[in-house]
Amino acid sequence: MANVPVHEWTLLEAARKVREKEISSRELTGALLARIGALDPKVRAYITVLPEAAAAQAAECDEEQAKGVLRGPFHGVPIGLKDIFCTRGVRTTCGSRILHHFNPPYDAFVTEKVLGAGAVLLGKHNMDEFAMGSSTETSFFGPTRNPWDLSRIPGGSSGGTAAAVAAGMCFAGVGTDTGGSIRQPASLCGVVGVKPTYGRVSRYGMIAFASSLDQGGPIARTVADAAALLGVIAGYDRRDSTCVDMPVPDYLAAAERSVKGFRVGLPKEYFEGEGLSPEVRAAVEKALKALTDQGAVVVEVSLPHTSFALSTYYLIAPAEASSNLARYDGVRYGHRAEGVSGLIEMMSRTRAEGFGDEVKRRVMIGTYALSAGYYDAFYGKAQKVRTLIRDDFNKAFESADVLLTPTAPTPAFRLGEKTGDPLTMYLSDIYTIPCNLAGIPGISVPCGFSADGLPIGAQLLSNSFREETLFTAAGAVERALPLRRVAPLEG
Amino acid sequence: MAITREEVLHVARLARLALSDDEAGRLGGQLSAILDYVKQLDRLDTRDVVPTSHAVEMGTPMRDDVVEPFGDREALLANAPDRHNDCFRVPRIIED
Numbered sequence: 001m002a003n004v005p006v007h008e009w010t011l012l013e014a015a016r017k018v019r020e021k022e023i024s025s026r027e028l029t030g031a032l033l034a035r036i037g038a039l040d041p042k043v044r045a046y047i048t049v050l051p052e053a054a055a056a057q058a059a060e061c062d063e064e065q066a067k068g069v070l071r072g073p074f075h076g077v078p079i080g081l082k083d084i085f086c087t088r089g090v091r092t093t094c095g096s097r098i099l100h101h102f103n104p105p106y107d108a109f110v111t112e113k114v115l116g117a118g119a120v121l122l123g124k125h126n127m128d129e130f131a132m133g134s135s136t137e138t139s140f141f142g143p144t145r146n147p148w149d150l151s152r153i154p155g156g157s158s159g160g161t162a163a164a165v166a167a168g169m170c171f172a173g174v175g176t177d178t179g180g181s182i183r184q185p186a187s188l189c190g191v192v193g194v195k196p197t198y199g200r201v202s203r204y205g206m207i208a209f210a211s212s213l214d215q216g217g218p219i220a221r222t223v224a225d226a227a228a229l230l231g232v233i234a235g236y237d238r239r240d241s242t243c244v245d246m247p248v249p250d251y252l253a254a255a256e257r258s259v260k261g262f263r264v265g266l267p268k269e270y271f272e273g274e275g276l277s278p279e280v281r282a283a284v285e286k287a288l289k290a291l292t293d294q295g296a297v298v299v300e301v302s303l304p305h306t307s308f309a310l311s312t313y314y315l316i317a318p319a320e321a322s323s324n325l326a327r328y329d330g331v332r333y334g335h336r337a338e339g340v341s342g343l344i345e346m347m348s349r350t351r352a353e354g355f356g357d358e359v360k361r362r363v364m365i366g367t368y369a370l371s372a373g374y375y376d377a378f379y380g381k382a383q384k385v386r387t388l389i390r391d392d393f394n395k396a397f398e399s400a401d402v403l404l405t406p407t408a409p410t411p412a413f414r415l416g417e418k419t420g421d422p423l424t425m426y427l428s429d430i431y432t433i434p435c436n437l438a439g440i441p442g443i444s445v446p447c448g449f450s451a452d453g454l455p456i457g458a459q460l461l462s463n464s465f466r467e468e469t470l471f472t473a474a475g476a477v478e479r480a481l482p483l484r485r486v487a488p489l490e491g
Numbered sequence: 492m493a494i495t496r497e498e499v500l501h502v503a504r505l506a507r508l509a510l511s512d513d514e515a516g517r518l519g520g521q522l523s524a525i526l527d528y529v530k531q532l533d534r535l536d537t538r539d540v541v542p543t544s545h546a547v548e549m550g551t552p553m554r555d556d557v558v559e560p561f562g563d564r565e566a567l568l569a570n571a572p573d574r575h576n577d578c579f580r581v582p583r584i585i586e587d
Contacts, residue, residue, distance in 0.1 A: 311529040364499075390543060
């Protein structure tokens with residue numbers, strides 16, 4: 001192990017080495033900042049890098065440790081956050097021009113939690129504008145590249161976080177997932193991504209996209225790292241009224257348990273579609289074999305309303321987004337259009353200049369679906385179909401402990417390949433969206449590579465607040481399929 | 492289902508989005524395609540289905556009505572695009 005470069009250490013290894021004084025936080029942070037300096041001009045995973053602040057934070061951690069004080073489990077370990085989490089005094093853009101000079105006056109719950117655990121903040125990760133996209137190509141700051149093949153997208157919307165983790169430019173990060181925005185980029189970048197149960201992680205200070213679907217969660221290189229990070233960011237927060245007051249289990253212990261006797265459900269609808277690439281199917285079958293070899297049993301399940309999930313999502317998410325994004329009016333913060341005569345014109349021009357094409361498209365769909373005369377036919381109908389989709393999962397979990405599916409239908413696609421046709425882009429989230437509609441948790445764990453050397457992930461889904469089941473199953477897949485997690489990129 | 496140009500402009504007004512002619516034309520086509528796609532939901536009979544507005548069933552949590560001042564007033568005002576002392580300045584509201 002002596003020759004493993006610093007940037008390839010796991011989050012838990014790095015934390016242990018700082019704790020046991022094998023390395024200082026300053027050295028650790030310096031090594032990662034140097035890697036960001038060398039690689040990020042190519043990958044562009046960061047919107048904002050914080051070299052001075054991170055170095056100062058690392059120095060404080062070292063001083064405290066010299067006095068025997070440890071802030072928490074990640075004392076002195078550098079991580080990054082998707083630029084959707086408010087960071088006090090550090091620019092938070094949400095990938096949008098409209099917020100590109102916004103300095104939050106407070107920290108998000110997730111920010112408080114990771115800083116409270118002792119983590120050093122390296123910077124803020126690139127993302128699709130307002131988390132609307134599956135490739136990071138809608139970011140005002142330009143796309144992030146996939147570290148495994150720089151001509152391809154990293155997935156999205158948390159593509160910057162997944163790419164930074166896969167490139168060894170942070171030990172882990174926190175992203176958000178509204179329809180697959182953690183799991184899909186994790187799959188495309190060959191890392192682990194967790195969408196927790198709705199209500200498990202507070203949304204306080206996490207810039208809202210679709211409030212009934214949004215959930216923050218970890219992206220890391222190993223199942224154990226993701227489990228440890230979720231253990232830190234989960235928990236009750238009275239500032240988010242949908243946050244659930246339930247004890248946080250020991251997720252790390254769950255990652256090491258056996259899957260013997262687990263009932264693994266294969267939802268047949270997820271394997272029938274013509275869009276599923278044969279390479280992805282073969283890799284997911286390897287994950288299944290890994291589980292059955294360790295004593296899990298297979299059950300066939302059906303989620304009959306799967307083919308309606310995308311439509312349901314593309315009504316509910318834009319409707320909620322159009323309402324949430326009404327706050328960007330150029331009055332109290334953010335971009336404001338110049339040279340306008342009245343208030344209405346100021347707002348309309350501010351929003352026209354501040355939002356990109358995808359955000360405008362979704363605001364328009366949402367406004368239309370909520371407008372007089374269309375509400376029942378579109379938004380109301382979608383909410384009813386959402387019930388049917390959730391009932392499908394409830395039924396499936398009567399006979400299965402965990403469901404296994406592909407995370408994304410194909411490995412990473414090329415930059416520009418899908419930007420011309422919104423509906424084609426939306427189809428990359430076809431396997432991840434139903435989970436958000438049902439509120440259940442999901443994880444993407446690497447299970448193979450394509451012939452072109454692109455990572456492929458398997459998705460595991462469990463019933464609400466059964467994240468432990470996910471970590472147990474994903475841990476079993478990981479142990480059976482040891483795969484390279486850091487992309488072979490040199491500065 | 493084709494969305495007319497008038498409908499696009501009406502929705503854009505409701506959403507407070509100033510669209511260029513080009514954008515209005517393009518969005519009309521894209522919106523029509525997306526709405527055609529989501530029309531598949533009409534194939535499902537949902538007369539007796541209760542809508543889901545939140546995935547996790549829970550009541551509205553209650554708390555005491557207590558004022559908690561936000562400490563950093565200046566940090567809030569520092570983000571103002573246009574500021575006059577402790578106020579956010581905006582263009583005239585009453586139009587001719």
